[in-house]
Amino acid sequence: MDFIMQMRPWFGEEEKNAVCAYMEEDGFITEFKRTEKFEKMIAEYTKAKHCIVVNNGTVSLTLAAMACGIAAGDEVLVPNYTMIATPNSVKMFGAVPVFIDVEEETLCMDLEKAEQALTAKTKALILVTANGRYPKAGIGAFVNFCKKNNLILIEDSAQSLGSCYPDGQHMGTVGQVGSFSFSAPKIISTGQGGALITNDDEIAYKLRRLKDFGRSGGGNDFHDSIGYNFKFTELQACIGIEQMKKVSKRVERKKEIYSLYKKGLAGIRGIKLFEQDIEHTVPWFYDCICDKRDELQTFLKEKNIGTRLMYGPINKQIAYQVSGEHKVSETVGKKGLWLPSFAQLSDKQIEYICISIREFYDTGNR
Known part of the structure:
Protein backbone atom coordinates (compact mmCIF):
# COMPACT_ATOMS: atom_id res chain seq x y z
CA MET A 1 0.00 0.00 0.00
CA GLN A 243 -13.77 24.83 2.71
CA MET A 244 -16.77 25.94 4.77
CA LYS A 245 -19.08 24.65 2.04
CA LYS A 246 -17.59 21.19 2.70
CA VAL A 247 -17.40 21.25 6.49
CA SER A 248 -20.63 19.33 7.20
CA LYS A 249 -19.63 16.41 4.98
CA ARG A 250 -16.16 16.33 6.52
CA VAL A 251 -17.62 16.31 10.02
CA GLU A 252 -19.73 13.26 9.14
CA ARG A 253 -16.81 11.47 7.53
CA LYS A 254 -14.57 12.11 10.55
CA LYS A 255 -17.23 10.51 12.74
CA GLU A 256 -17.45 7.52 10.40
CA ILE A 257 -13.68 7.08 10.53
CA TYR A 258 -13.78 7.10 14.34
CA SER A 259 -16.39 4.31 14.32
CA LEU A 260 -14.26 2.27 11.90
CA TYR A 261 -11.17 2.68 14.10
CA LYS A 262 -13.14 1.77 17.21
CA LYS A 263 -14.42 -1.41 15.59
CA GLY A 264 -11.07 -2.31 14.03
CA LEU A 265 -9.07 -1.83 17.25
CA ALA A 266 -11.59 -3.52 19.55
CA GLY A 267 -10.13 -6.31 21.65
CA ILE A 268 -6.47 -5.52 20.93
CA ARG A 269 -4.56 -5.61 24.20
CA GLY A 270 -1.94 -2.88 24.37
CA ILE A 271 -3.79 -0.02 22.66
CA LYS A 272 -6.76 2.05 23.78
CA LEU A 273 -8.55 4.59 21.60
CA PHE A 274 -9.76 7.63 23.52
CA GLU A 275 -13.56 7.72 23.77
CA GLN A 276 -15.44 10.31 21.72
CA ASP A 277 -19.06 11.42 21.93
CA ILE A 278 -19.65 11.40 18.18
CA GLU A 279 -23.29 12.37 18.61
CA HIS A 280 -22.20 15.87 19.63
CA THR A 281 -18.50 16.12 18.78
CA VAL A 282 -16.13 15.37 15.91
CA PRO A 283 -12.61 13.98 16.40
CA TRP A 284 -9.85 16.15 14.99
CA PHE A 285 -7.20 13.41 15.26
CA TYR A 286 -7.67 9.78 16.33
CA ASP A 287 -5.77 9.57 19.59
CA CYS A 288 -4.82 6.52 21.63
CA ILE A 289 -2.68 5.30 24.50
CA CYS A 290 -0.25 2.55 23.46
CA ASP A 291 2.05 0.09 25.16
CA LYS A 292 5.47 0.08 23.48
CA ARG A 293 4.45 3.21 21.62
CA ASP A 294 7.81 3.98 20.03
CA GLU A 295 8.21 0.41 18.80
CA LEU A 296 4.68 0.48 17.41
CA GLN A 297 5.40 3.75 15.60
CA THR A 298 8.51 2.25 13.99
CA PHE A 299 6.62 -0.91 13.03
CA LEU A 300 3.82 1.08 11.41
CA LYS A 301 6.28 3.25 9.50
CA GLU A 302 7.76 0.07 8.01
CA LYS A 303 4.20 -0.75 6.92
CA ASN A 304 3.92 2.66 5.18
CA ILE A 305 1.70 4.08 7.92
CA GLY A 306 2.48 7.50 9.36
CA THR A 307 1.73 8.38 12.98
CA ARG A 308 2.58 11.28 15.26
CA LEU A 309 3.46 11.52 18.93
CA MET A 310 0.86 13.33 21.00
CA TYR A 311 1.80 16.48 22.93
CA GLY A 312 4.26 16.05 25.75
CA PRO A 313 3.67 17.73 29.15
CA ILE A 314 4.34 21.41 28.53
CA ASN A 315 5.86 22.14 31.93
CA LYS A 316 8.63 19.61 31.12
CA GLN A 317 9.41 21.08 27.70
CA ILE A 318 12.80 22.78 27.42
CA ALA A 319 11.05 26.03 26.48
CA TYR A 320 9.32 26.17 29.88
CA GLN A 321 10.95 23.88 32.50
CA VAL A 322 8.38 24.61 35.19
CA SER A 323 8.43 22.39 38.26
CA GLY A 324 5.45 20.18 39.04
CA GLU A 325 4.19 16.66 38.44
CA HIS A 326 1.13 16.18 36.23
CA LYS A 327 0.36 12.47 36.02
CA VAL A 328 -2.08 12.37 33.11
CA SER A 329 -0.23 14.72 30.77
CA GLU A 330 3.02 12.92 31.57
CA THR A 331 1.45 9.55 30.71
CA VAL A 332 0.19 10.91 27.40
CA GLY A 333 3.66 12.25 26.69
CA LYS A 334 5.06 8.74 27.12
CA LYS A 335 2.30 6.62 25.57
CA GLY A 336 0.09 8.87 23.42
CA LEU A 337 -0.05 8.37 19.65
CA TRP A 338 -2.09 9.95 16.85
CA LEU A 339 -3.13 7.54 14.12
CA PRO A 340 -3.72 8.64 10.50
CA SER A 341 -6.49 11.20 10.79
CA PHE A 342 -7.20 13.00 7.52
CA ALA A 343 -10.76 13.02 6.23
CA GLN A 344 -9.77 11.49 2.87
CA LEU A 345 -8.86 8.16 4.51
CA SER A 346 -10.58 5.28 2.79
CA ASP A 347 -12.28 2.39 4.57
CA LYS A 348 -9.64 0.09 3.04
CA GLN A 349 -6.79 2.18 4.46
CA ILE A 350 -8.35 2.18 7.92
CA GLU A 351 -8.78 -1.60 7.78
CA TYR A 352 -5.12 -1.98 6.80
CA ILE A 353 -4.00 0.28 9.68
CA CYS A 354 -6.03 -1.70 12.23
CA ILE A 355 -4.81 -5.06 10.88
CA SER A 356 -1.22 -3.81 11.10
CA ILE A 357 -1.67 -2.68 14.71
CA ARG A 358 -3.24 -6.03 15.59
CA GLU A 359 -0.30 -7.78 13.95
CA PHE A 360 2.15 -5.80 16.09
CA TYR A 361 0.49 -6.68 19.37
CA ASP A 362 -0.39 -10.27 18.43
CA THR A 363 3.27 -11.12 17.71
CA GLY A 364 4.37 -10.67 21.31
CA ASN A 365 5.06 -6.95 21.32
CA ARG A 366 2.76 -6.16 24.28
Whole structure:
Protein backbone atom coordinates (compact mmCIF):
# COMPACT_ATOMS: atom_id res chain seq x y z
CA MET A 1 0.00 0.00 0.00
CA ASP A 2 1.18 3.56 -0.73
CA PHE A 3 2.36 5.55 2.28
CA ILE A 4 -0.53 6.70 4.48
CA MET A 5 0.26 10.09 5.99
CA GLN A 6 -0.77 10.89 9.54
CA MET A 7 -2.47 14.04 8.25
CA ARG A 8 -2.90 16.02 5.07
CA PRO A 9 -5.07 18.98 4.13
CA TRP A 10 -7.85 18.56 1.58
CA PHE A 11 -8.05 21.13 -1.19
CA GLY A 12 -9.80 20.60 -4.51
CA GLU A 13 -10.70 22.23 -7.78
CA GLU A 14 -13.20 24.48 -6.02
CA GLU A 15 -10.48 26.22 -4.00
CA LYS A 16 -8.23 26.53 -7.06
CA ASN A 17 -11.01 28.01 -9.17
CA ALA A 18 -12.04 30.45 -6.44
CA VAL A 19 -8.50 31.80 -6.07
CA CYS A 20 -8.03 32.07 -9.85
CA ALA A 21 -11.39 33.84 -10.24
CA TYR A 22 -10.43 36.34 -7.57
CA MET A 23 -7.08 37.06 -9.23
CA GLU A 24 -8.92 37.90 -12.43
CA GLU A 25 -10.71 40.69 -10.55
CA ASP A 26 -7.52 42.68 -9.96
CA GLY A 27 -8.28 42.90 -6.25
CA PHE A 28 -5.95 44.24 -3.57
CA ILE A 29 -5.66 40.77 -1.92
CA THR A 30 -5.75 42.24 1.59
CA GLU A 31 -8.91 41.36 3.54
CA PHE A 32 -12.18 42.78 2.23
CA LYS A 33 -15.50 41.37 0.99
CA ARG A 34 -14.40 37.72 0.72
CA THR A 35 -13.07 37.89 4.28
CA GLU A 36 -16.39 39.33 5.47
CA LYS A 37 -18.23 36.47 3.76
CA PHE A 38 -15.94 33.88 5.37
CA GLU A 39 -16.50 35.44 8.80
CA LYS A 40 -20.26 35.41 8.24
CA MET A 41 -20.19 31.71 7.30
CA ILE A 42 -18.32 30.81 10.49
CA ALA A 43 -20.63 32.93 12.64
CA GLU A 44 -23.71 31.31 11.10
CA TYR A 45 -22.27 27.80 11.43
CA THR A 46 -21.40 28.25 15.11
CA LYS A 47 -24.43 30.50 15.85
CA ALA A 48 -22.13 33.20 17.22
CA LYS A 49 -22.99 36.89 16.99
CA HIS A 50 -19.53 37.99 15.84
CA CYS A 51 -16.63 36.35 14.00
CA ILE A 52 -13.25 38.00 13.44
CA VAL A 53 -10.60 36.17 11.41
CA VAL A 54 -6.87 36.73 11.87
CA ASN A 55 -3.65 35.37 10.43
CA ASN A 56 -3.25 32.33 12.71
CA GLY A 57 -4.74 30.48 15.64
CA THR A 58 -2.03 31.47 18.12
CA VAL A 59 -2.42 35.20 17.59
CA SER A 60 -6.18 34.69 17.86
CA LEU A 61 -5.74 33.51 21.46
CA THR A 62 -3.38 36.41 22.19
CA LEU A 63 -5.91 38.93 20.91
CA ALA A 64 -8.71 37.19 22.79
CA ALA A 65 -6.80 37.54 26.04
CA MET A 66 -5.91 41.18 25.39
CA ALA A 67 -9.48 42.10 24.39
CA CYS A 68 -10.71 40.56 27.65
CA GLY A 69 -8.34 42.70 29.71
CA ILE A 70 -5.62 40.20 30.59
CA ALA A 71 -2.31 42.00 31.10
CA ALA A 72 1.35 41.34 31.82
CA GLY A 73 1.81 39.71 35.22
CA ASP A 74 -1.67 38.16 35.31
CA GLU A 75 -1.80 34.41 35.83
CA VAL A 76 -3.76 32.34 33.32
CA LEU A 77 -4.72 28.73 33.99
CA VAL A 78 -3.93 26.52 30.97
CA PRO A 79 -3.91 22.74 30.57
CA ASN A 80 -0.55 20.99 30.74
CA TYR A 81 -1.69 18.88 27.79
CA THR A 82 -2.22 21.11 24.76
CA MET A 83 -0.41 22.48 21.74
CA ILE A 84 2.25 24.85 23.03
CA ALA A 85 0.49 27.74 21.27
CA THR A 86 -1.98 27.91 24.17
CA PRO A 87 0.48 29.08 26.86
CA ASN A 88 2.68 30.89 24.33
CA SER A 89 -0.26 33.06 23.31
CA VAL A 90 -0.41 34.78 26.69
CA LYS A 91 3.28 34.57 27.47
CA MET A 92 3.78 36.69 24.34
CA PHE A 93 2.66 39.82 26.19
CA GLY A 94 3.95 38.94 29.65
CA ALA A 95 1.06 37.08 31.25
CA VAL A 96 2.02 33.95 33.21
CA PRO A 97 0.65 30.55 32.11
CA VAL A 98 -0.04 28.26 35.09
CA PHE A 99 -0.11 24.59 34.09
CA ILE A 100 -2.97 22.35 35.20
CA ASP A 101 -3.22 18.61 34.64
CA VAL A 102 -6.04 17.17 32.55
CA GLU A 103 -8.80 14.60 32.95
CA GLU A 104 -7.72 11.07 32.08
CA GLU A 105 -10.81 10.38 29.96
CA THR A 106 -11.10 13.64 28.01
CA LEU A 107 -7.67 15.33 28.20
CA CYS A 108 -9.52 18.55 29.07
CA MET A 109 -8.49 20.58 32.12
CA ASP A 110 -9.11 18.94 35.50
CA LEU A 111 -11.33 21.46 37.31
CA GLU A 112 -10.40 20.27 40.81
CA LYS A 113 -6.73 20.82 40.05
CA ALA A 114 -7.53 24.24 38.60
CA GLU A 115 -9.16 25.22 41.89
CA GLN A 116 -6.03 24.18 43.78
CA ALA A 117 -3.90 26.46 41.58
CA LEU A 118 -5.85 29.68 42.19
CA THR A 119 -3.94 32.66 43.56
CA ALA A 120 -4.65 36.34 43.98
CA LYS A 121 -3.03 36.89 40.56
CA THR A 122 -5.24 34.43 38.65
CA LYS A 123 -7.14 36.39 36.02
CA ALA A 124 -8.35 33.86 33.46
CA LEU A 125 -8.79 30.24 32.48
CA ILE A 126 -8.25 28.90 28.96
CA LEU A 127 -10.31 25.76 28.40
CA VAL A 128 -8.91 23.65 25.57
CA THR A 129 -11.59 21.33 24.20
CA ALA A 130 -9.02 18.65 23.38
CA ASN A 131 -9.72 16.87 20.12
CA GLY A 132 -13.24 18.29 20.15
CA ARG A 133 -14.06 16.72 23.53
CA TYR A 134 -15.80 18.52 26.37
CA PRO A 135 -14.68 18.15 29.99
CA LYS A 136 -16.24 15.42 32.08
CA ALA A 137 -17.11 18.09 34.66
CA GLY A 138 -19.25 19.80 32.02
CA ILE A 139 -18.97 23.27 30.50
CA GLY A 140 -21.47 24.58 33.06
CA ALA A 141 -19.10 23.70 35.87
CA PHE A 142 -16.36 25.77 34.22
CA VAL A 143 -18.70 28.71 33.69
CA ASN A 144 -19.75 28.62 37.35
CA PHE A 145 -16.16 28.22 38.53
CA CYS A 146 -15.07 31.27 36.55
CA LYS A 147 -18.02 33.35 37.76
CA LYS A 148 -17.40 32.35 41.36
CA ASN A 149 -13.74 33.32 41.16
CA ASN A 150 -14.18 36.36 38.88
CA LEU A 151 -12.16 34.76 36.08
CA ILE A 152 -12.32 35.30 32.33
CA LEU A 153 -13.20 32.12 30.42
CA ILE A 154 -11.56 31.75 27.01
CA GLU A 155 -12.27 28.67 24.91
CA ASP A 156 -9.36 27.38 22.86
CA SER A 157 -11.46 25.50 20.32
CA ALA A 158 -8.67 25.14 17.76
CA GLN A 159 -9.49 21.44 17.37
CA SER A 160 -13.26 21.76 17.76
CA LEU A 161 -14.91 23.20 14.65
CA GLY A 162 -18.09 21.14 14.23
CA SER A 163 -18.19 20.05 17.89
CA CYS A 164 -20.93 21.04 20.33
CA TYR A 165 -21.59 20.62 24.01
CA PRO A 166 -24.44 18.22 24.86
CA ASP A 167 -26.83 21.18 25.23
CA GLY A 168 -26.25 22.06 21.57
CA GLN A 169 -24.04 25.12 22.03
CA HIS A 170 -21.12 25.09 19.63
CA MET A 171 -17.74 24.97 21.34
CA GLY A 172 -16.28 28.46 21.50
CA THR A 173 -19.61 30.21 22.10
CA VAL A 174 -19.90 29.77 25.87
CA GLY A 175 -16.95 31.74 27.27
CA GLN A 176 -16.28 35.42 26.69
CA VAL A 177 -14.55 34.48 23.44
CA GLY A 178 -13.66 31.31 21.52
CA SER A 179 -10.78 30.66 19.15
CA PHE A 180 -10.40 28.36 16.12
CA SER A 181 -7.41 27.42 14.00
CA PHE A 182 -7.28 26.83 10.24
CA SER A 183 -3.74 25.47 10.02
CA ALA A 184 -3.02 22.57 7.69
CA PRO A 185 -4.17 19.67 9.92
CA LYS A 186 -7.58 21.10 10.83
CA ILE A 187 -10.97 19.95 9.50
CA ILE A 188 -10.95 23.00 7.25
CA SER A 189 -7.77 24.87 6.41
CA THR A 190 -6.62 28.13 4.87
CA GLY A 191 -2.95 27.12 5.23
CA GLN A 192 -2.66 29.36 8.25
CA GLY A 193 -5.41 31.35 9.88
CA GLY A 194 -7.51 31.72 12.99
CA ALA A 195 -10.98 32.88 13.93
CA LEU A 196 -12.45 34.43 17.05
CA ILE A 197 -16.14 34.18 17.89
CA THR A 198 -17.98 36.07 20.60
CA ASN A 199 -21.45 37.23 21.54
CA ASP A 200 -20.04 40.29 23.32
CA ASP A 201 -20.24 43.47 21.25
CA GLU A 202 -17.52 45.28 23.20
CA ILE A 203 -15.05 42.39 22.89
CA ALA A 204 -15.76 42.14 19.16
CA TYR A 205 -15.12 45.89 18.79
CA LYS A 206 -11.78 45.58 20.60
CA LEU A 207 -10.73 42.54 18.57
CA ARG A 208 -11.33 44.27 15.26
CA ARG A 209 -9.16 47.19 16.32
CA LEU A 210 -6.44 45.10 17.92
CA LYS A 211 -5.91 43.23 14.63
CA ASP A 212 -5.82 46.43 12.52
CA PHE A 213 -3.43 48.89 14.20
CA GLY A 214 -6.15 50.33 16.44
CA ARG A 215 -7.54 52.32 13.50
CA SER A 216 -10.64 54.39 14.19
CA GLY A 217 -12.06 53.19 10.87
CA GLY A 218 -11.17 51.11 7.84
CA GLY A 219 -8.55 52.51 5.47
CA ASN A 220 -7.53 55.57 7.52
CA ASP A 221 -4.44 56.36 9.54
CA PHE A 222 -6.08 57.74 12.66
CA HIS A 223 -5.82 55.54 15.73
CA ASP A 224 -7.89 55.72 18.89
CA SER A 225 -6.22 52.71 20.54
CA ILE A 226 -3.07 50.61 20.35
CA GLY A 227 -3.32 47.84 17.80
CA TYR A 228 -1.21 45.57 15.63
CA ASN A 229 -1.30 43.96 12.19
CA PHE A 230 -2.86 40.51 12.29
CA LYS A 231 -5.14 40.80 9.28
CA PHE A 232 -6.33 38.05 6.97
CA THR A 233 -6.09 37.98 3.15
CA GLU A 234 -8.70 37.61 0.42
CA LEU A 235 -6.82 34.63 -1.03
CA GLN A 236 -7.16 32.78 2.28
CA ALA A 237 -10.80 33.79 2.43
CA CYS A 238 -11.44 32.42 -1.08
CA ILE A 239 -10.11 29.07 0.12
CA GLY A 240 -11.93 29.30 3.44
CA ILE A 241 -15.30 29.95 1.80
CA GLU A 242 -14.97 26.80 -0.32
CA GLN A 243 -13.77 24.83 2.71
CA MET A 244 -16.77 25.94 4.77
CA LYS A 245 -19.08 24.65 2.04
CA LYS A 246 -17.59 21.19 2.70
CA VAL A 247 -17.40 21.25 6.49
CA SER A 248 -20.63 19.33 7.20
CA LYS A 249 -19.63 16.41 4.98
CA ARG A 250 -16.16 16.33 6.52
CA VAL A 251 -17.62 16.31 10.02
CA GLU A 252 -19.73 13.26 9.14
CA ARG A 253 -16.81 11.47 7.53
CA LYS A 254 -14.57 12.11 10.55
CA LYS A 255 -17.23 10.51 12.74
CA GLU A 256 -17.45 7.52 10.40
CA ILE A 257 -13.68 7.08 10.53
CA TYR A 258 -13.78 7.10 14.34
CA SER A 259 -16.39 4.31 14.32
CA LEU A 260 -14.26 2.27 11.90
CA TYR A 261 -11.17 2.68 14.10
CA LYS A 262 -13.14 1.77 17.21
CA LYS A 263 -14.42 -1.41 15.59
CA GLY A 264 -11.07 -2.31 14.03
CA LEU A 265 -9.07 -1.83 17.25
CA ALA A 266 -11.59 -3.52 19.55
CA GLY A 267 -10.13 -6.31 21.65
CA ILE A 268 -6.47 -5.52 20.93
CA ARG A 269 -4.56 -5.61 24.20
CA GLY A 270 -1.94 -2.88 24.37
CA ILE A 271 -3.79 -0.02 22.66
CA LYS A 272 -6.76 2.05 23.78
CA LEU A 273 -8.55 4.59 21.60
CA PHE A 274 -9.76 7.63 23.52
CA GLU A 275 -13.56 7.72 23.77
CA GLN A 276 -15.44 10.31 21.72
CA ASP A 277 -19.06 11.42 21.93
CA ILE A 278 -19.65 11.40 18.18
CA GLU A 279 -23.29 12.37 18.61
CA HIS A 280 -22.20 15.87 19.63
CA THR A 281 -18.50 16.12 18.78
CA VAL A 282 -16.13 15.37 15.91
CA PRO A 283 -12.61 13.98 16.40
CA TRP A 284 -9.85 16.15 14.99
CA PHE A 285 -7.20 13.41 15.26
CA TYR A 286 -7.67 9.78 16.33
CA ASP A 287 -5.77 9.57 19.59
CA CYS A 288 -4.82 6.52 21.63
CA ILE A 289 -2.68 5.30 24.50
CA CYS A 290 -0.25 2.55 23.46
CA ASP A 291 2.05 0.09 25.16
CA LYS A 292 5.47 0.08 23.48
CA ARG A 293 4.45 3.21 21.62
CA ASP A 294 7.81 3.98 20.03
CA GLU A 295 8.21 0.41 18.80
CA LEU A 296 4.68 0.48 17.41
CA GLN A 297 5.40 3.75 15.60
CA THR A 298 8.51 2.25 13.99
CA PHE A 299 6.62 -0.91 13.03
CA LEU A 300 3.82 1.08 11.41
CA LYS A 301 6.28 3.25 9.50
CA GLU A 302 7.76 0.07 8.01
CA LYS A 303 4.20 -0.75 6.92
CA ASN A 304 3.92 2.66 5.18
CA ILE A 305 1.70 4.08 7.92
CA GLY A 306 2.48 7.50 9.36
CA THR A 307 1.73 8.38 12.98
CA ARG A 308 2.58 11.28 15.26
CA LEU A 309 3.46 11.52 18.93
CA MET A 310 0.86 13.33 21.00
CA TYR A 311 1.80 16.48 22.93
CA GLY A 312 4.26 16.05 25.75
CA PRO A 313 3.67 17.73 29.15
CA ILE A 314 4.34 21.41 28.53
CA ASN A 315 5.86 22.14 31.93
CA LYS A 316 8.63 19.61 31.12
CA GLN A 317 9.41 21.08 27.70
CA ILE A 318 12.80 22.78 27.42
CA ALA A 319 11.05 26.03 26.48
CA TYR A 320 9.32 26.17 29.88
CA GLN A 321 10.95 23.88 32.50
CA VAL A 322 8.38 24.61 35.19
CA SER A 323 8.43 22.39 38.26
CA GLY A 324 5.45 20.18 39.04
CA GLU A 325 4.19 16.66 38.44
CA HIS A 326 1.13 16.18 36.23
CA LYS A 327 0.36 12.47 36.02
CA VAL A 328 -2.08 12.37 33.11
CA SER A 329 -0.23 14.72 30.77
CA GLU A 330 3.02 12.92 31.57
CA THR A 331 1.45 9.55 30.71
CA VAL A 332 0.19 10.91 27.40
CA GLY A 333 3.66 12.25 26.69
CA LYS A 334 5.06 8.74 27.12
CA LYS A 335 2.30 6.62 25.57
CA GLY A 336 0.09 8.87 23.42
CA LEU A 337 -0.05 8.37 19.65
CA TRP A 338 -2.09 9.95 16.85
CA LEU A 339 -3.13 7.54 14.12
CA PRO A 340 -3.72 8.64 10.50
CA SER A 341 -6.49 11.20 10.79
CA PHE A 342 -7.20 13.00 7.52
CA ALA A 343 -10.76 13.02 6.23
CA GLN A 344 -9.77 11.49 2.87
CA LEU A 345 -8.86 8.16 4.51
CA SER A 346 -10.58 5.28 2.79
CA ASP A 347 -12.28 2.39 4.57
CA LYS A 348 -9.64 0.09 3.04
CA GLN A 349 -6.79 2.18 4.46
CA ILE A 350 -8.35 2.18 7.92
CA GLU A 351 -8.78 -1.60 7.78
CA TYR A 352 -5.12 -1.98 6.80
CA ILE A 353 -4.00 0.28 9.68
CA CYS A 354 -6.03 -1.70 12.23
CA ILE A 355 -4.81 -5.06 10.88
CA SER A 356 -1.22 -3.81 11.10
CA ILE A 357 -1.67 -2.68 14.71
CA ARG A 358 -3.24 -6.03 15.59
CA GLU A 359 -0.30 -7.78 13.95
CA PHE A 360 2.15 -5.80 16.09
CA TYR A 361 0.49 -6.68 19.37
CA ASP A 362 -0.39 -10.27 18.43
CA THR A 363 3.27 -11.12 17.71
CA GLY A 364 4.37 -10.67 21.31
CA ASN A 365 5.06 -6.95 21.32
CA ARG A 366 2.76 -6.16 24.28
